[in-house]
Amino acid sequence: xxxxxxxxxxxxxxxxxxxxxxxxxIESNSVTAAQTRQTAYKSQISQLGDLTSKLTxxxxxxxxxxxxxxxxxxQVGTTSGFTAxxxxxxxxxxYAMTVDDLATAAKARSAQFTSGADPxxxxxxxxxxxxxxxxxxxxxxxxLLQAAKAINDSGAAVTATVLESNGKxxxxxxxxxxxxxxGQAASSGLVITETSTGSAGQALGLAIQQDxxxxxxxxxxxxxxxxxxxxxDALPGVTLALKAKTLVPExxxxxxxTTGTATNLGQFVSSYNDxxxxxxxxxxxxQLTDRTKTLGGDASxxxxxxxxxxxxxxxxxxxxxxxSLADVGIKTGSDGLLTLDSVRLNKALASDSxxxxxxxxxxxxxxxxxxKTLVDSYTNSTDGILVxxxxxxxxxxxQIDTQIDSLQRRLEAYRTKLVSQFTAMEKVVSGFKTIxxxxxxxxxxxxxxx
Numbered sequence: 001x002x003x004x005x006x007x008x009x010x011x012x013x014x015x016x017x018x019x020x021x022x023x024x025x026i027e028s029n030s031v032t033a034a035q036t037r038q039t040a041y042k043s044q045i046s047q048l049g050d051l052t053s054k055l056t057x058x059x060x061x062x063x064x065x066x067x068x069x070x071x072x073x074x075q076v077g078t079t080s081g082f083t084a085x086x087x088x089x090x091x092x093x094x095y096a097m098t099v100d101d102l103a104t105a106a107k108a109r110s111a112q113f114t115s116g117a118d119p120x121x122x123x124x125x126x127x128x129x130x131x132x133x134x135x136x137x138x139x140x141x142x143x144l145l146q147a148a149k150a151i152n153d154s155g156a157a158v159t160a161t162v163l164e165s166n167g168k169x170x171x172x173x174x175x176x177x178x179x180x181x182x183g184q185a186a187s188s189g190l191v192i193t194e195t196s197t198g199s200a201g202q203a204l205g206l207a208i209q210q211d212x213x214x215x216x217x218x219x220x221x222x223x224x225x226x227x228x229x230x231x232x233d234a235l236p237g238v239t240l241a242l243k244a245k246t247l248v249p250e251x252x253x254x255x256x257x258t259t260g261t262a263t264n265l266g267q268f269v270s271s272y273n274d275x276x277x278x279x280x281x282x283x284x285x286x287q288l289t290d291r292t293k294t295l296g297g298d299a300s301x302x303x304x305x306x307x308x309x310x311x312x313x314x315x316x317x318x319x320x321x322x323x324s325l326a327d328v329g330i331k332t333g334s335d336g337l338l339t340l341d342s343v344r345l346n347k348a349l350a351s352d353s354x355x356x357x358x359x360x361x362x363x364x365x366x367x368x369x370x371x372k373t374l375v376d377s378y379t380n381s382t383d384g385i386l387v388x389x390x391x392x393x394x395x396x397x398x399q400i401d402t403q404i405d406s407l408q409r410r411l412e413a414y415r416t417k418l419v420s421q422f423t424a425m426e427k428v429v430s431g432f433k434t435i436x437x438x439x440x441x442x443x444x445x446x447x448x449x450x
Contacts, residue, residue, distance in 0.1 A: 016422045024415050031407045038400040041393045047295050048390040051278055051304075052379050055386075058271040059375040062360070064088065065268065066368035068237075069357035071349075072260025076253040081246035082217070086254050088264070090237030092353075095219050096249040099242050103178035103215035103229045106190035110171035111205030116145040116162040118169065122198025125206070127173075128191040129157040130181050140198030144171055147204065158190070171204060179214045179227025186211040215242050218249070256353050258346055265345065268367075269330060269338040272308070276336050279305045300385050304378060309336065311370045315359055322348045322355035325367070 068088025075084040081099035106129075122140025126133055134156035138147055144162055148171055151160035157176045162169060173190075180189035189212025196203045215226045217234065224234045229242040238254070282295040283302060295301040312332060317323050328348045329341035348356060360367045378385045 016426070020415065020418045020422065023418060024411060027414055028407075028411055031404055031411065034400050034404050034407065038397055038404070041397050041400070044295060044298075045390050045393045045397070047278075047282055048386050048393070051275070051282075051295070051301075052384075052386050052390075054271075054275045054278055055375050055379055058275050059371055059379075061267050061271040062368050062371045065264065065357075065360040066366070066372075070261060070264050070268070070360050071353060071357050072257040072264055073254045074257035074260060076255045077251070079250045079252065081242065081244050081250055082252075083241045083243065084235075084252050084254065085239045085241070087237045087239070090235070090254060092254050092256060094254075095235065095252040096221075097240075097246075097252050098218040098249045099244065099246045100216040100218055100223065101213055102242055102245060103227055104210065104213045105175040105178045106180070106208065106212040107175075107210040108173040108190060108192055108206045109209045110144075110173075110207075111202065113144050113169040113171075113202065114167055115169050116148075116164055117143050119201030120144055120147045121196045121201045121203045123194065123196040123203070125151070125204070126193040126195075127151070127154075127156045127158055128188075128193075129175060130184075130188060132157070138198075138204070141200035144169060147171060171206070173206060175212060177227065178212065178229065180212040182214060182225050182227070186213060217242060219252075256349055258342075258349055261349065261356070262340065262342055262345055265328065265330065265340055269340050272312070273337045275308065276305070276338075279308075280336065298389070300378075300389065304374075304385075305336075307374050311367065311374060312338065315365070315367050315370065317355055317359055317362070320352045320355035320358070322352045322359070325359060328356050328359065 065088075071092075072088065073086040073090045073092055075086070079097075082097065119141045120138055120143065122138050122142070125136040125138060127136065134154050136151050136154045136156065138150065142150070148160040148162050151158065151173070159174050159176055161172045161174075163172050173192075175190055180186055187208070190208060192206045192208070194204060194206060215229050215231065217224050217226075217231065217240065219234055224231065226234075230239060231242070232239040234240060235252075279301060282298075283305065309332065312325055312330070315325055322328060327344070329344035331339055331341060333339060358366065363369060376384070379387060381387055
């Protein structure tokens with residue numbers, strides 16, 4: 001009799017491998033159930049993450065209306081000396097503006113050379129731009145083009161270019177930025193000190209061709225001086241782009257932009273609907289939907305849906321004819337989603353445009369503060385309802401991982417035990433067969449002798 005047996009039913013004739021697999025499979029149902037629960041938790045964690053993300057986007061969209069309001073402004077008419085780009089922080093109004101001067105950059109030019117390949121006398125070049133000095137070393141005999149490169153590589157706030165035409169070449173130097181420090185002399189924009197120590201070639205001989213100038217604009221009798229032609233700190237919330245000097249004042253008229261306002265409110269409507277659509281997807285469950293993979297059974301999710309609808313319907317401004325969001329054309333449909341009626345919005349803007357902003361900006365009771373309070377209570381990283389729930393599900397997923405590991409170890413031990421038992425059985429059966437074969441052979445031998 002062989003001393004070692006492998007399970008396979010060679011002795012018994014049974015498919016012992018299949019029997020073991022089936023027995024282990026039955027025992028593994030507990031693992032499958034745990035994995036199913038874990039998959040459900042992961043699905044809910046994903047839904048919570050999506051919901052948190054959309055809530056945050058909604059709060060961000062509304063926060064902009066808290067600081068800048070819902071109203072959009074635009075410049076009415078055209079002006080020759082400037083253009084104005086108002087932001088949401090600007091205020092409608094009419095202003096008399098004169099462009100007294102434009103900002104320009106300081107410029108310098110070298111002595112005349114015949115070409116960019118001509119040699120330059122060595123030495124140093126000190127370039128002072130608004131009080132910051134950069135020294136450039138000129139190698140004796142370097143070409144005019146190489147001198148321009150050395151200046152550009154030095155980090156000085158200037159740009160050097162070689163201009164060539166009809167046998168003449170000049171190195172042109174221009175400040176990278178326009179203007180100079182207000183209160184200082186215009187000449188401080190660019191000061192050049194050239195020290196020649198070499199003997200080869202010609203000295204650059206740079207000389208100022210144009211001092212820097214600052215932009216100056218007069219608004220309603222008050223003059224503003226700035227170093228650039230783009231001014232964003234004279235009129236609050238308005239960026240002025242100066243184009244040309246003007247001899248007489250021009251009117252800057254900022255008025256409500258109905259299209260821009262509709263766009264702002266449309267972003268509010270869109271971000272609100274994104275949240276509501278996801279809530280409906282989780283809460284409106286079909287008959288065959290696996291509820292464990294949605295947030296349908298979560299009371300806090302239904303509470304969020306109700307609270308969001310209350311934010312939209314509960315805002316009130318009784319002191320104006322524009323009392324609610326419905327008065328500006330924001331209406332809730334039967335599906336819980338918002339729509340924007342542009343006709344009603346235009347009517348509200350004509351009636352009391354400032355009230356549109358107050359619906360969003362009023363402290364505590366305005367849409368912005370109400371939304372912020374609500375969203376914070378659900379998404380706060382410390383104790384937000386959705387965040388806490390997601391952390392709880394994460395913990396459950398981790399616990400199930402530990403449980404599955406334990407169950408897998410038990411299954412492996414169970415399989416090992418079965419293999420051992422069936423191996424022992426095969427050995428016994430094989431032994432009986434050996435004895436049977438021996439007895440049969442003895443009987444046959446006795447019969448043949450008789």
